[in-house]
Amino acid sequence: MNKCDQCIVRQLSSLKALNKEEVVKLANSKTTHKIKKGEAIFEEGEVTNGVFCVKDGIGKLSKLSANGKDQIVKLVKSGELLGQRSMISNEPANLSAKAIADMEVCFIPKSEIIHFFNNNNQFSMNLMQSVCEDLKDSENDKIALVQKTVKQRLAETLLHLHDAFGENADKTLKVQLTREELAGMIGTATESCIRLLSDFNKLELIELTGKKIVLKNVKALKKLAEQL
Amino acid sequence: MNKCDQCIVRQLSSLKALNKEEVVKLANSKTTHKIKKGEAIFEEGEVTNGVFCVKDGIGKLSKLSANGKDQIVKLVKSGELLGQRSMISNEPANLSAKAIADMEVCFIPKSEIIHFFNNNNQFSMNLMQSVCEDLKDSENDKIALVQKTVKQRLAETLLHLHDAFGENADKTLKVQLTREELAGMIGTATESCIRLLSDFNKLELIELTGKKIVLKNVKALKKLAEQL
DNA sequence: CTATAACTATGACATTTATCATGTTAGAGT
């Protein structure tokens, strides 16, 4: 069993507030899991009874619609927690969590989290703040969906991916999404997304080499994302 | 000063977890305000330094876009808290809160809320759950915005208004929104909203008498809202 | 009780975006 006190991830999540004793308790109750790209951590409707802490890799939270499209609500990376919302609300998961790149996650049982929540004010405040952050993001996304065009949302999303996940040595975006997934993030049809990427490519806002994407003109993308 | 222990509202919000002593403390620090229809409780960007508890009336949380449209994120009624998110995140308000019907609200300073949060596990859990509930709603709204047509969203919103706010003796919806506000809720142009309301009227799904709306065929509206 | 503004309504049209069809390319597995 990995010792949690050496896990860098702990520094990033709400768990950073835990004291030595609590970390030991955590290490004894958590279980570690490897999730391959494409596999699910949990599915919509499942009762998880705990939270997952992302140690490595990238995951997506999404919901399948009646017409078969997968709307991506959020991407998660190292240091983030998954499943807090439904755990706190005592509800089955509202969204599915799947790996976009191979992941390593730790499962922490509900009883532990509740215990920390009730006994460590800093932890409960951290957890609260992370949910509040999600709420703010979600509200802003909602507004963007209504007030911005698909083109603007694509520009915005590319910038966000760059910001949140960074780039490789060759300047390509680190997150590797299929066009379909990217379309699912911005809420549009796959074809529309592909078309706009081509447009951006022609306008030299981005560069497409295979499925790798390089942001060539961040300033222009920003302008595009902002402007009315 | 009103005594909080007699306030029915307290039974509805996270504040229901407070004990006798805490309620006294609350009563001594809160201030009560009357907000006229159309007036703001707080505006986007303001630092509120506390939360507002809605005692009576109906308010909207919204964000003004560059093109002058007001996107409504949520309606709030008696028993709900306003401004928790930005208070917890230590940020200026992300949204404006305005009265849609004359309101009475109590302002509770941040220091009180934090004190309760740190000393009353049931309160902090309640508060957490209410934010989680908001998050879930927001995520579902987001998905609906992408996956449903304007027509479906209008049907859904009418049902939600009926559900959440109820009807008057004459069966008309209790919340009285302008067409512009309703459009702002479903994320569409005012004209489109008006047009669809007319359609619904012709199809006898609803009845329009002036700006009052009666849901005539709830079943059909539900079907419309759900179906692909 | 009128004047004036705000709200509601509807038509005509433009634009955006989805859908369908079809072809190409790239990557995984044998």
Next chain:
DNA sequence: ACTCTAACATGATAAATGTCATAGTTATAG
């Protein structure tokens, strides 16, 4: 290396929705 499948790409078209124009209607202040 060769297939086979999934992913990418693009054109043609249709559908949904936004925008602009204009007019009727209601509410409200003076």
